[in-house]
Amino acid sequence: MRPARASRPPVGEVRKAPLIHRAAFRCIRFNWFIALAATDGSVPQSNQYQAASAAIIYKGHHKLERTRYVSGRVTTPDAELNAISCAVRLAVKRANCQHIMVFTDSMGSAHRAVDPGVHSGQAFSLSVCRVLQEWFEADDLCRITFVYVPSALRWDIHGEAHKYVTELKVRVGRRKTDNSIDALRSRVAHSVLDSWNSTFQDPTYRGSEFLELQQPDGRPLQPSYLNGGPWLSTFGHSITEFARVCPCITGHAPIGAYYRRFKINEPHGCTCGAALQSRQHILFRCRDRYSVHYPRFLGDIASFMKYNPTAFGFNRDPSGVG
Known part of the structure; x- marks a missing residue:
C-alpha cells in the first residue's frame, strides 16, 4: 500500500493471516527481499496506566529490531497507528529490502497510516508517507503489504508482539502525558454521558x-x-x-x-x-x-x-x- 501522491496512485494488498499457509510463510521468512514487521498497541483498562506500542522487525529468522514504548493517554487505534508508524520507519531504515509485510490486528489504523489527511494521528501518518515516498522513489520494485491478524489468534510473530507490548506497564506520572485528539474527545464524551446518566435518575x-x-x-x-x-x-x-x-x-x-x-x-x-x-x-x-x-x-x-x-x-x- 503506497501513500497518495500526485505521480502515483495508492496501491496495495490486504491479506488475512489464516490464509497464509505455514509452508508459504516459511518461504516468506527465507526470502531476504522481504522484511516482516509485527505491530501491536495496548491500552490498559485502568486510567492509572499509559497506553503502549510495540514493533518487532524480522528479516528471515533474524530479529533486526524490537522496541516498545509508552504512547501516553491515547485510544487503541492511536496506539496501533503509533506502532505501525514505528515499524515502517524501522523496516525502511534497517531491513534493506524490497517488500515490507506489516502484521497488525487493526486494519483501520493500517489505512490511516498511509492517509495524510486530517485525523487524530495525522503526524504519524505524515511520517510514514514521507518515509515510504523516499523508499518507493529509490526502487520501483518496493512495496508494502498490511496483513490482518486477529489478536485472539496469538499468531506467530504477531503473538510475540502482543505479549511484548502487554508486558509493559507504565503508570501515569506527574509529568505531562501525551494525549491524542481522539482520546480527549472520548474523555469529554464519557464525562457528558456520566452526567447524563446521573441526571436521568431524577424523575423530574x-x-x-x-x-x-x-x-x-x-x-x-x-x-x-x-x-x-x-x-x-x-x-x-x-x-x-x-x-x-x-x-x-x-x-x-x-x-x-x-x-x-x-x-x-x-x-x-x-x-x-x-x-x-x-x-x-x-x-x-x-x-x-x-x-x-x-x-x-x-x-x-x-x-x-x-x-x-x-x-x-x-x-x-x-x-x-x-
Missing part, C-alpha cells in the same frame, strides 16, 4: 410517566450516544416505529389516559370497551391487542409495535403515525 428530569425498562443484565436502561442510543438502535433506526415508541415510553401517546390528564376533548375509553385506555391497559390487558409478557426490555416493546402497527399512533393516519 426523566418525566414521571417515563416507562422504566431494563438492560439484558438487569440494570436499568440508561441513555447513550453510542450507535444512536439504546432506544433507537433497537428499532433499526426506523422513523415510523420510533415515532410511535417514543410517546409510548415517555407517556405522551395520543391515548385516553393522556387525553384525560391534559383535559383534551377526546374519548378516554378504549376500543375494546374498557373505561380508560391507559398504557398499561394497551400493553397487558386490551383484548384488541397482541399480548406480550411484562415489557422489561426494549425488545418486548419492539415486538408489541411489530404486531400492533397502529398502537400509540394517531387514528387519522392508517400507518399509526401522526
